Amino acid sequence: MSGAQVTEATIQELRDVAQLAVELAKKAGADHAEVLVRDGTELTTKVRLGEPELVQEAGSRALGLRVLRGGRRAVTYTSDLRREALEALCAETVTLADLAEPDEFALPPDPALLATSVPELDLYDPAVAEVDAAWALRQAIAGEAAARGYDKRVTNSEGATWSRVLGATAFATSGGFLGGYRGSYASLVVEPLCDDTTDAENPKKRNGYWWSASRFLREIEAAEAIGLEAARRTVATLGARPVETQECPIVFDPEVSRSIIGTVFSVANGAAFWRKSSYLVGKEGEVVASPLVTLVDDPLIPRAPGSRPFDGDGLPTRKNVVLDKGVLGPVLCDVYSARKLGRQSTGSAGRGVGGNPGPTTSNLVMQAGGMKREELLRSTKRGLYVTSLMGFGFNPVTGDFSRGAQGFWIEGGELTFPVSEVTIAASFDDILKRIDAVADDLQLRSSTAAPTFRVSHMMLAGLSR
Amino acid sequence: MLTTLPPALRAPFSAGGANAIDAQIANRLLALALEAGGDYADLYFEFRVSADYVLEEEQIRTLGRGITLGLGVRVTKGDATGYAYCEDLAWEKMAHAAKTAGQIAAGGGHKPVSVDLQSVPTPSFYAVATPSLVVPAQEKLALLREADKAARAYDPRIVKVEASFAESIKEVLLFTSDGRMASDVQPLMRFGARAVAEDGAKRQAGSGGGGGRYGMEYFHEGAALRRDAAAHGREAARIAIAMLDARDCPAGEMPVVLGAGDSGILLHEAVGHGLEADFNRKETSNYSGQIGKQVASPLCTVVDDATISGSRGAINVDDEGYAGQHNLLIENGVLVGYMHDRLSAKHFGIKPTGNGRRESFRAMPLPRMTNTSLLGGKDNPEDIIKSVKRGVFAKRFSGGQVNISNGDFTFSLSESYLIEDGKLTAPLKGVTLIGNGPDVLRKVDMLGADYELSDGIWTCGKDGQSVPVNVGTPTVRIASIKVGGTQA
Numbered sequence: 001m002s003g004a005q006v007t008e009a010t011i012q013e014l015r016d017v018a019q020l021a022v023e024l025a026k027k028a029g030a031d032h033a034e035v036l037v038r039d040g041t042e043l044t045t046k047v048r049l050g051e052p053e054l055v056q057e058a059g060s061r062a063l064g065l066r067v068l069r070g071g072r073r074a075v076t077y078t079s080d081l082r083r084e085a086l087e088a089l090c091a092e093t094v095t096l097a098d099l100a101e102p103d104e105f106a107l108p109p110d111p112a113l114l115a116t117s118v119p120e121l122d123l124y125d126p127a128v129a130e131v132d133a134a135w136a137l138r139q140a141i142a143g144e145a146a147a148r149g150y151d152k153r154v155t156n157s158e159g160a161t162w163s164r165v166l167g168a169t170a171f172a173t174s175g176g177f178l179g180g181y182r183g184s185y186a187s188l189v190v191e192p193l194c195d196d197t198t199d200a201e202n203p204k205k206r207n208g209y210w211w212s213a214s215r216f217l218r219e220i221e222a223a224e225a226i227g228l229e230a231a232r233r234t235v236a237t238l239g240a241r242p243v244e245t246q247e248c249p250i251v252f253d254p255e256v257s258r259s260i261i262g263t264v265f266s267v268a269n270g271a272a273f274w275r276k277s278s279y280l281v282g283k284e285g286e287v288v289a290s291p292l293v294t295l296v297d298d299p300l301i302p303r304a305p306g307s308r309p310f311d312g313d314g315l316p317t318r319k320n321v322v323l324d325k326g327v328l329g330p331v332l333c334d335v336y337s338a339r340k341l342g343r344q345s346t347g348s349a350g351r352g353v354g355g356n357p358g359p360t361t362s363n364l365v366m367q368a369g370g371m372k373r374e375e376l377l378r379s380t381k382r383g384l385y386v387t388s389l390m391g392f393g394f395n396p397v398t399g400d401f402s403r404g405a406q407g408f409w410i411e412g413g414e415l416t417f418p419v420s421e422v423t424i425a426a427s428f429d430d431i432l433k434r435i436d437a438v439a440d441d442l443q444l445r446s447s448t449a450a451p452t453f454r455v456s457h458m459m460l461a462g463l464s465r
Numbered sequence: 466m467l468t469t470l471p472p473a474l475r476a477p478f479s480a481g482g483a484n485a486i487d488a489q490i491a492n493r494l495l496a497l498a499l500e501a502g503g504d505y506a507d508l509y510f511e512f513r514v515s516a517d518y519v520l521e522e523e524q525i526r527t528l529g530r531g532i533t534l535g536l537g538v539r540v541t542k543g544d545a546t547g548y549a550y551c552e553d554l555a556w557e558k559m560a561h562a563a564k565t566a567g568q569i570a571a572g573g574g575h576k577p578v579s580v581d582l583q584s585v586p587t588p589s590f591y592a593v594a595t596p597s598l599v600v601p602a603q604e605k606l607a608l609l610r611e612a613d614k615a616a617r618a619y620d621p622r623i624v625k626v627e628a629s630f631a632e633s634i635k636e637v638l639l640f641t642s643d644g645r646m647a648s649d650v651q652p653l654m655r656f657g658a659r660a661v662a663e664d665g666a667k668r669q670a671g672s673g674g675g676g677g678r679y680g681m682e683y684f685h686e687g688a689a690l691r692r693d694a695a696a697h698g699r700e701a702a703r704i705a706i707a708m709l710d711a712r713d714c715p716a717g718e719m720p721v722v723l724g725a726g727d728s729g730i731l732l733h734e735a736v737g738h739g740l741e742a743d744f745n746r747k748e749t750s751n752y753s754g755q756i757g758k759q760v761a762s763p764l765c766t767v768v769d770d771a772t773i774s775g776s777r778g779a780i781n782v783d784d785e786g787y788a789g790q791h792n793l794l795i796e797n798g799v800l801v802g803y804m805h806d807r808l809s810a811k812h813f814g815i816k817p818t819g820n821g822r823r824e825s826f827r828a829m830p831l832p833r834m835t836n837t838s839l840l841g842g843k844d845n846p847e848d849i850i851k852s853v854k855r856g857v858f859a860k861r862f863s864g865g866q867v868n869i870s871n872g873d874f875t876f877s878l879s880e881s882y883l884i885e886d887g888k889l890t891a892p893l894k895g896v897t898l899i900g901n902g903p904d905v906l907r908k909v910d911m912l913g914a915d916y917e918l919s920d921g922i923w924t925c926g927k928d929g930q931s932v933p934v935n936v937g938t939p940t941v942r943i944a945s946i947k948v949g950g951t952q953a
Contacts, residue, residue, distance in 0.1 A: 048747065054829065055569050056548040058562070060535075075529040079552040092530065099602050101524040133568070158749055158870075193749055193870060205751055207870040245717040247953065275521075276625055276661055276668065354531050391875030392864040393897040393949070397661065397670045400895030402714075402949045404866075404875030421873055423897045423949025425716065461716035461899075461949040 004041050004129040006168045011180040014039055014170035021065060021086050022172045028090040030067035032108040033174045036353055037063045040167035045136040047144055048159035055133050064353035067093050071102035077354040105339040111175045115316040118179040118309045122302045127217040128164050128184040136162040139188055139223045146227030147192040151235050158191035158207060177314030187213035188223060190230040198239035208234030213446065215303055240418035242462035243409055249383030250424055250455045251376065251410065254441060256386050257450035261366050264295060267396045268322055269359040270337025279399035279429065280328060288328045289432035292369060295323040297332060299362030306363040306447025312351030317362065320346045332359045366450035369438025373452045376437045378413035384460055385410050399428040422462040431455050474598060476512030476636040477534065477554065484554040486510060488582045491640035495580055497563040499642060503540035503570040507641040509784060510536050511826040515633035516598060520609035537826035538562045542570035548829045582640055585647040587782045590789060591678040592775030596652040597632045600681050605630045608684060612658045612698030619702035625661040628698065639786040647786040652678055653933060655922060658698045662705035671704025673697040675920030677777040692920055704861065704880050711894035714950025720856035721898060721946045722849055722884065726917035727861055729936025732839050734867040734874045735902035736767060740794050741832040742809035744869050751872040751903060752800060760800045761906035764842055767795040769804055771819055771835035777921030778835040778935040785821035785830050792818045806832045824930035831928060838937035842912025846940035849911045851887035857896065857948055858882045858889055872902035897949035905943055913940030
């Protein structure tokens with residue numbers, strides 16, 4: 001399957017198409033044009049109970065165009081990259097833009113700020129492209145088999161999936177930016193299922209998962225290890241039950257702490273700020289979290305999952321400190337939201353093929369603390385150790401946070417029994433300020449990462465007392 | 466049927482189009498797909514034109530438009546599926562996709578295939594005279610301004626308003642190796658408004674919206690479901706203002722009354738997903754093996770009905786070429802059926818129920834909901850509120866999630882009130898409901914006579930695929946459910 005390789009020639013081809021579309025848009029009457037072209041191929045293989053369930057293989061290519069004309073904007077996309085199709089698209093986009101109203105902030109980025117080179121961040125692994133469906137299926141089979149063999153209480157399976165994406169992106173603007181790069185990503189996830197008969201009158205099924213993903217094939221954990229960990233985590237939930245309603249310490253496992261950190265971004269970005277859709281508006285430079293919390297967005301980490309050599313406005317990317325020992329730094333901005341807020345972009349623009357740019361994270365990482373995880377647990381008399389959260393109970397405007405939680409009850413500094421069907425709630429402002437212990441177990445497993453940490457107290461809702 | 470579409474909105478694969486696909490071409494592709502020995506193959510051609518319009522800060526900010534075209538080829542061999550797609554309808558690209566998908570059956574031996582393709586007759590459940598995409602953009606921009614004005618006029622404390630309109634036409638053409646040929650043109654539109662209110666240091670947001678498989682008549686006087694743009698703007702403003710006074714919610718178990726319409730999302734999550742037959746075929750749902758058993762209070766009858774004209778989840782034909790239909794799932798509390806796609810129907814030895822849906826040609830079909838409802842009961846909705854001494858009235862939901870294996874669910878409320886001595890008192894903030902689907906359905910002890918279908922805003926996600934759906938319910942009392950608040 002070396003036919004799947006993304007080569008320099010592919011990137012060059014995409015850059016040429018992007019450049020051509022920019023020229024055609026200018027010719028059609030755009031003051032300014034920005035074109036993003038993506039080429040991607042995917043391979044997804046899924047097995048269940050040892051048998052192949054799905055093999056999906058395909059490639060696709062799409063082009064997104066944004067034009068500005070007298071402060072008026074329009075955004076279009078197509079998968080038809082033939083010259084005549086692009087000409088028609090450009091004409092239509094300019095016509096659409098004329099229907100918008102002029103927005104004094106919708107101006108191209110200052111050309112002096114555009115990236116002039118594309119740093120090599122080592123984001124592509126040719127070995128990922130060499131994988132064929134048969135090899136991928138064998139990995140998935142091995143992962144699932146390990147999970148099913150772990151314990152006889154693993155009675156069923158939601159399967160195991162090995163998948164990869166390979167892609168190239170090129171971006172061109174009439175302001176003078178032209179760049180492109182390629183990337184790879186592969187993952188294996190195993191999802192075992194147990195029948196839980198702890199409550200004989202009310203038997204339940206318990207599912208769990210474990211996964212490993214990387215841009216580099218060799219950095220993906222062994223299939224057997226992933227399967228065993230998936231089974232261990234699933235079996236551990238057998239007998240889960242709610243606990244009584246109470247206020248108590250909450251410890252977040254890294255699988256969950258990273259989602260809490262992701263929530264910080266949703267209220268610490270320029271778009272949420274100018275829209276007043278964040279409870280943090282007006283609090284830059286103030287203490288908004290515990291001094292134990294330092295949060296950095298770093299797009300320039302070589303080989304990392306969220307790295308990018310330039311942003312969605314064509315600006316160079318850079319490391320930004322979102323929370324510095326609890327103090328809110330300048331929020332992440334793209335060019336537009338920065339203009340709305342009267343400041344400079346932080347080089348944090350993300351852009352999809354069919355949309356306007358907006359602030360996004362790259363590798364958003366909370367720094368590790370000095371405590372061992374075991375030590376952190378031992379110092380917690382009683383409370384809830386949370387391994388997964390459910391639902392969307394967060395209101396960015398007010399900071400109200402209330403979500404379903406599963407995990408383990410901590411008693412005397414140890415995990416005792418599994419817990420489910422409870423919610424944990426507090427204002428997000430309190431959650432961040434009440435972080436009183438941070439472990440040293442940070443791993444950059446995904447583009448948003450955080451270590452285990454503890455919140456001194458939250459309201460846990462469960463059974464009536 | 467929609468006969469008024471201009472050529473730019475017709476699929477290139479439809480008759481007379483630049484890449485017209487007829488039964489002969491389809492037959493050749495099906496033969497290629499099955500040449501490695503697959504049991505079954507289907508071809509799914511899709512063409513989608515979509516547009517969106519956004520107003521922010523009293524300005525029309527962005528207009529967008531996109532076109533997607535592609536072919537998805539599926540081949541099955543036993544329970545295994547091979548899937549491939551292409552975005553170019555050149556013969557060699559389509560042939561490559563067909564062969565790639567067919568590899569799933571590699572080693573199965575060569576079988577010559579010739580299929581006698583017959584058109585599947587389809588009814589029409591789309592209440593569209595003229596699709597909105599055909600109407601000049603200015604008319605839609607005027608609606609955005611109307612909603613903006615209405616929201617701002619509602620209260621001087623409204624400081625930000627956003628209004629949006631999204632529309633699409635999706636044309637599909639399907640061929641299957643068991644001889645079916647189906648086509649459909651599916652219009653969809655959605656209008657939304659969001660308002661932010663500020664009062665001193667307090668800030669709240671509210672949203673309103675709706676739509677479905679309607680044309681512009683959705684907004685007009687005399688329409689079956691008249692929800693004009695201004696009404697959606699006012700609704701967003703009303704919620705934002707009402708929530709300014711919201712207080713912290715109590716935590717713990719208490720009775721909850723679900724308002725009519727929107728609350729159907731709870732039913733969608735709590736029981737709907739568990740009744741999708743793929744989970745039951747694999748015995749990974751808590752409803753596996755429960756057919757014929759009492760799984761809910763005898764008050765509960767649940768249906769999934771693709772035939773509700775104009776509703777966001779309506780489909781004339783599903784994405785496997787089976788007609789959309791009315792399916793009874795739970796009758797007086799007894800589980801009577803699941804929602805099926807072709808694969809699960811074959812497994813259970815029954816006829817497909819028209820629930821095989823996919824997000825696009827890039828994904829294989831799965832059993833999915835369409836318009837899912839808990840049917841109305843006999844109680845007066847006011848009596849239901851009056852019956853609660855202390856509890857929560859859930860009026861609007863912002864979203865939910867379910868663990869299909871065991872039915873545990875979580876919901877977030879965007880508008881809710883405390884019930885004290887049978888009366889709605891304070892608005893509540895930060896409310897989450899958590900429970901278990903089967904458990905909650907058993908605890909339904911009052912059911913209103915006020916069944917209502919939600920306005921069309923809901924999108925359902927499963928395995929990374931999003932499809933438009935709708936929900937409906939009357940006012941419902943649940944004897945006890947865990948409420949996740951911050952107050953002891």
